[in-house]
Amino acid sequence: MSTNNTTTDNTTTAVNHDHRDDAGRKMGMWLFLFTELLLFGGLFLVYSIYRFMNPADFSNGSHHLDVFMGALNTMVLITSSLTVALSITAIQKGNSKLALRLLALTILLAIFFLVNKYFEWGHKIHYDLYPGTALFKALPPGEGLFYVLYYFMTGLHMIHVIVGAVILAVMGKYIREGSINSSNYVLLENGGLYWHLVDLIWIFLFPLLYLIH
């Protein structure tokens, strides 16, 4: 592919001669997102089947979750998705400074989400509501199953939030260095796609865990 210009860094004049396949890179990102979708999809399926088999226990379990916390985190993630989308618009319009600020805001929102989760999990752990405790063993089996799935699904999602925030921080570094700019921003788009996936998963996790009683 890039046989020319291998020794020099991309200067502004070299960009035009560089052969890039932005569409291909984006498609590659989407293929990766599909594997993520099926990873969480499998968990959604396990959750639905067990809910179908233990309706009363699952209902009791979800009644104990704090809808306000879940709703707050939903708003935080939706807003962070907006700031990433705005950041891409900004870089396309050549406003690197604004793009950088919006990315920083996104990462702050990600941290806010994690702090929220810390309090939410912390509250349950404080009351011994986690696998292995005497209280947990005394729960009806279906309710125990609900909490195991709750911890596993929100935990796996939390890992994705952390990874997404790190990816966006790296994108911020590239914007500052100028390697992501108004004529080459597919990396930021792909980082944004990952972040939106994190949001998409939460859009389904929230009603499944918190709202369906």
Add this chain to the structure above:
Amino acid sequence: MVEQKPHIVEYLTNIYVWIALATLTIITIWVSEFDLKLLTVTVALGVASIKATLVLMYFMHLRFDSKILTIMVLVTMIVFLSLIVFTFFDYSYRS
């Protein structure tokens, strides 16, 4: 392949999508207060699907990108939905 002219989603468009997402979130929380019996799951997942579609089309640019990406997403959805439907067929008819 010649690069297509990139489509820029305006700032305002993104903000409108955010308003729609926030409104739908409030609606779905409000509705969950009522006992709609069987409809509860349908409404909750229906609203979630509308929100997901908005994110996919606007924030993830599917509406403006090459159609092949949309087709790929739809195929993945169909695979996933068949997985759910067939597993439920199995469990529903066990005694």
